[in-house]
Amino acid sequence: MPDTDTQTVLSSLQQKIRSETALDTPNSERCIDILNSIESTILPEEKGKRKKPMVSLIATLESSGLGKTLAKSLKAFRRHKRTDANFEPVFEKCNSLLEKLKEEAKKESKASAAAKTKNIQADGLSDNGVVSFPPTVAVYRARLVKYKKELYKDPPVLPPRVDVYEERKPVPKRAKNGELIFEDQKDFRPNLTPEEVLRAGAFGGTYFRSIVSGVTNIHYKAEDAIKETLPDQWIAGMNKRQLLTSQSYSNAVNKFGVKCGGSLGMWESSGWISEIDPYGWFQWYCRFYDGRRSDDDLRQISRWAKSAGPKGRFRSQLCNKCIAANTNARDKSISPVIRQTLHHWGFELTPELLEWHRKNRKK
Template sequence: MSSTTSSSSRAANGGRRTYASLAESLIREVVDAVDPCPDRANDVLSALREEWTAATAAAKAADADTTVPTTTIEMLKATGIGRVLTKTVRSCRRHGRTSSEREAWHDAARAGEGILTSMKAAADEEARAMSASSSSSSSSSSSSSAKGTTTTTKTSEEAGLPSSTAEFRARLVRQGKEMYKDPPSLPPHRAIVESKPAPAPPRRNKSTGELTFVAGADDGIAVALRDFRPNRTPEEVLRAGSFGGTYFRSITSAVTNARYASSSALADTVRPEWISGLDKSTMLTSGTYRTSVNKYGVKCGGSLGMWESSGWISDVDPYGWFQWYCRFYSGRRSSDDARQIGRWAGVAGKKGRFRSQLCNKILAAGTTANDARISPVIRQTLLHWGLEITEDILEKHRRR
């Protein structure tokens, strides 16, 4: 390693420590502070701006003199400074609405926005440069192969999981996806699908409608399965009217970097009898979200890019949780099951946030479990997770 490269690496590590320290100060003294001071907020943001300006200049000089690349995306990922800045700007705006030092808080918000904009611009430029470099490497690889050599280069154009945050971000940018997290969180590790289906189909409680499932060859999810109790089957979710009719539309996945046709997605995920008689183009594969399709007549849920950039989409189920649920219901078992069951528990389990919120609202209104006037958006969301609030669920929540 050259002395220039070594010194650049040391500088990068030092810069990350500085960013992490400043991020901690912003959280402690602005975001979570009981009685925050706008002057202190401006001081920390000023220090952050100076550090960012100096680091940007140093990185450009390093790129001009050596082969050391800038690492804006990796820095944002490692330090979390981008997310902290977003929270800080929101906090400054909120404080500015109620504080007597309104202008000082607005100055802090503008300062934070300026730094955040600059960081995002640098990350975008880096992603474009990486994409261009990958394309160039791909061309070189093709040329070498034509000459009989065995040179291979993994590029962002190839199918498969991304090898780095920078590559994943480049995919999301190229595909025009919304990024809920920027830099994005990498997808879960490659999932392993068991060769044999579960030894028994799901069973249904005739009284409550709750479904119970058995583990496959790996019984590591047995404990989690005790509380995994959706009460709507995949067929019932689809026939009720869900996802604005768009769930099985054709997509390009940033997780696998592959294109999926709606017809193939349906064939690989859904049993024919589940959708028999449905207008597929309206209820299942539409490219246009229609609230009129949904059971509760409202829109809910995020974009595919939102889920991908949050690190929630696996390579075996590129459409998301409901695709996993369809396949799990049909007997497939994989190494991703525990994670997906955990996600369900956080949303629709006994203490899941949406389930609890809806039950609390129903109880506060003194009405019945199926009163659709109470939070139709939460009801539609829970339906997408295979759950509808029943009197049994409501009573259990009441007794908690």
């Protein structure tokens, strides 16, 4: 932003030059003096060399409208020089000043672009485990492209900034209908624990594979991700390489034998991934279930509600399809892709919940 003093001086000088050019017989000497004052204000010189302006030239030109004022003045001076030779140097001075401003603005624009490129190129992969949050959309996009991530949204949405609370909560209790009851989030009621999701078969066996996070700029190793997210008892006896850390997606691993879900790049470019859970929603769920709390919880619970909550779109779609087909809640032939999707959200349709939907869907 241009500073206030520069703006005030330029505003006064512009008013003077406009007043002169509005006269039938403007004073050529005063016009030269005003133009010199404008130049020394916006393009100061020091010891015969042009000094870099203290403020952004482009911002100053945009906010002050100086370029338009000088362009109009140039037309007036061209008209006056036809009948008064004294306006020849005035015209030349004004024209020269306009050209200088254009040239300096062009240099500033190139320098700014070069600085942005340098910052983006310097945004290398963290080798010390320190989170490097993308400061701008441009840096974030360059990072996602560099790591060959899917740009589901382009430009991407910057990830949320979140903090973890020190206070922890007990694991949830299970209601008679199978839903999990969290004492501090009564409306969040999945009915599958993270362990149940993984043991039944999920994410094509790839969820905890090694990744490079576009959000944190850190390379996460599969074994570290598992160690930092999953209690040992949850995965005891499981084939980790096949069910958790595979680099290739396997439909056969999934409970319903079908592929579903988007890529990590899709989630990252959509602004859905936070720095504390770089693997995504299910990693958040694992940690939330195990007692961690953060200021990202409400956002993540809202995402669950929109997908698998009582009025969630995937849950509602599955219920409506079952009702339309006049079949039971566990009929796997009805929308296996939606069932697998809901499975990843920690939800399985039960007869009780289907009946609840049947009674409440029109309310």
